[in-house]
Amino acid sequence: MHVGSPTSPAKRTLLIVILVAIAVCLLLLGIWSARRPLDALILLLALLVFHSGLSRVLENVFVLDNRLVLLLSAWKEAVIAGLAVAAFVRLRRGSVRARLSPAVLAALFLALAVIRIGLDVAAHVGPTDELFAARNACEFAVLFIVVAVLAPDVAWLRRASWVLVPLVVVAAEAALIELLYGSRLYDVLYHAPGQQLASSFTVRFGGQILPRAAGTYTAPNEFGLGLAVYLFAVILPLALLRPGPFSRALLGLAAMTSSVALALTYSRSAWVGAAVGAGLLIVLLHRRIIGWVRGHARRRIGTGWRRTAVLAAAVVVLIVVFVASSGSQFLMATLTGNEVSAAARPSSLAAGVEALLHSPLGQGMTAAGPKALSVNKTAVLTENWYLVYGIQLGWLALACLCAFLGACLISLMRRVHAAFSSPEELTARAAFQIGALGALTAALVGALFIPSLLDLPASVTLWTFVAATLGPDAAVSADTAPLDPIGRAPRSNQKGTAR
Numbered sequence: 001m002h003v004g005s006p007t008s009p010a011k012r013t014l015l016i017v018i019l020v021a022i023a024v025c026l027l028l029l030g031i032w033s034a035r036r037p038l039d040a041l042i043l044l045l046a047l048l049v050f051h052s053g054l055s056r057v058l059e060n061v062f063v064l065d066n067r068l069v070l071l072l073s074a075w076k077e078a079v080i081a082g083l084a085v086a087a088f089v090r091l092r093r094g095s096v097r098a099r100l101s102p103a104v105l106a107a108l109f110l111a112l113a114v115i116r117i118g119l120d121v122a123a124h125v126g127p128t129d130e131l132f133a134a135r136n137a138c139e140f141a142v143l144f145i146v147v148a149v150l151a152p153d154v155a156w157l158r159r160a161s162w163v164l165v166p167l168v169v170v171a172a173e174a175a176l177i178e179l180l181y182g183s184r185l186y187d188v189l190y191h192a193p194g195q196q197l198a199s200s201f202t203v204r205f206g207g208q209i210l211p212r213a214a215g216t217y218t219a220p221n222e223f224g225l226g227l228a229v230y231l232f233a234v235i236l237p238l239a240l241l242r243p244g245p246f247s248r249a250l251l252g253l254a255a256m257t258s259s260v261a262l263a264l265t266y267s268r269s270a271w272v273g274a275a276v277g278a279g280l281l282i283v284l285l286h287r288r289i290i291g292w293v294r295g296h297a298r299r300r301i302g303t304g305w306r307r308t309a310v311l312a313a314a315v316v317v318l319i320v321v322f323v324a325s326s327g328s329q330f331l332m333a334t335l336t337g338n339e340v341s342a343a344a345r346p347s348s349l350a351a352g353v354e355a356l357l358h359s360p361l362g363q364g365m366t367a368a369g370p371k372a373l374s375v376n377k378t379a380v381l382t383e384n385w386y387l388v389y390g391i392q393l394g395w396l397a398l399a400c401l402c403a404f405l406g407a408c409l410i411s412l413m414r415r416v417h418a419a420f421s422s423p424e425e426l427t428a429r430a431a432f433q434i435g436a437l438g439a440l441t442a443a444l445v446g447a448l449f450i451p452s453l454l455d456l457p458a459s460v461t462l463w464t465f466v467a468a469t470l471g472p473d474a475a476v477s478a479d480t481a482p483l484d485p486i487g488r489a490p491r492s493n494q495k496g497t498a499r
Helices: 009-035 037-061 066-072 075-093 101-123 128-150 154-181 183-189 220-240 245-264 268-299 301-324 327-335 340-357 385-393 395-419 428-446 456-469 476-480
Strands: 202-205 208-211
Touching: 009 037, 009 066, 009 075, 037 066, 037 075, 037 128, 037 154, 037 183, 037 456, 075 128, 101 128, 101 385, 101 395, 128 385, 128 456, 154 183, 154 220, 154 245, 154 428, 154 456, 202 327, 202 340, 220 245, 220 268, 220 428, 220 456, 245 268, 245 301, 268 327, 268 395, 268 428, 301 327, 340 385, 385 395, 395 428, 395 456, 428 456
Parallel strands: none
Antiparallel strands: 202 208
16 A cells, blocks of 8 residues: 555545544544543553554555654654643642652753753744654653653552563564564565665674564664563563462563563663663662572472573573574674774764763754754764763753653662562562663663663653652552462552542
8 A cells, every 4th residue: 555645636635634534533542541541551551562663564564654654653642642631630639649859850851851942943944853853852751740640559550561561572572573584574664665774773793794673663772672671660570479370471471582582682782781770680689689589499499499490491592592693793793893883882972972062052952863863964973862962952951861860760779779678578569669770770771872762662661660660659458469360460449540
């Protein structure tokens, strides 16, 4: 099906009718989101797993008109707008229970960004590109504030996570299937007819050219970040809460396929981020982990050995996949500077730092980053996420952003440490706080090397779980009750949070 630019009055009329129909659907979606915000938030997270991939199919396979694809992609903005309305209503009613200190910093950062965007729009005739870049750069702050105000309880975290687990399995399996077909399928899915496949979809080292797993995301680095977020924020907390046999099998499948797909993304930023995130959790909790393992082994040594054997087998499989896919050679080529992309990173970082030093007030939303080059040929090619924000929005906005990130990290670390006063008392909220801390650490470390957090599916998922786990700790019954054998949480007594 090819829908190109309309050339006749009939085609233009049909396009207008379609655009109006989509706009009406988006309006209805936003109204529903405002009426049932927590259900809408789960829908947002679920559909984001496949959003980028479906958009690429519409653009590259069905070759739909760009205006149609752009409007269809606005479903997530419609949901977030509805969530914002619900949060505003809750603020007016004075029923907010969450501690909003990180959200206040997010709001300050957002205000500074809006001022910069307003200056950009006032100074340019065609502000479309800058507004699009602003959406990618600032939407996470809007969502964080909204989720902090809505303050989902632990029952919601469980429900959202169990919805996401099978979808993550599908996304990871899709990536592995794509790799089996290789360039034939990549040339169909990942670039428009008549164009060439972007260099970011392959790695080149030692005379080899290997495809990178991109799955249902827009590119391999973004997919790697998304998988790291799912592994930490979604799969790890559920695994800590002693699910039933069926749920354990599903979680094991999700963890295994996601880890294999993560290895095959060849995303060094995701690898390093995931390693640092896991390392931080181990350092923070090592004594309590050792105590819990010893106590559990004394009570159920047979089951403990079986689970240890399964875990060891999974680690062996991952190592075999990593070595067989030349991942170890790629890592060595990176460390020795023989990989082209890695060799260019120091100059990219230096250019970003120099541009930041000359941008105290910011240069605008299309002034830095790889994506900015497509609309601004003078954009600074730096791939450090923090430098991109500093060059675009200025020093004050960057300082505010760093303060917000630091507040989130410190708050999560304090809560995780406090939750483990006894190794036998792991609550559901503590489990999700552990996962959120690992995911946030992985993302912020990865952001040193690549601006993948500008990708909305990964960013929205990350900040939703961070904001939700930083919510109030009042829901004691839902927080401490164990999962039933199939992983369902007990029904929450807080009816207001389910609407």
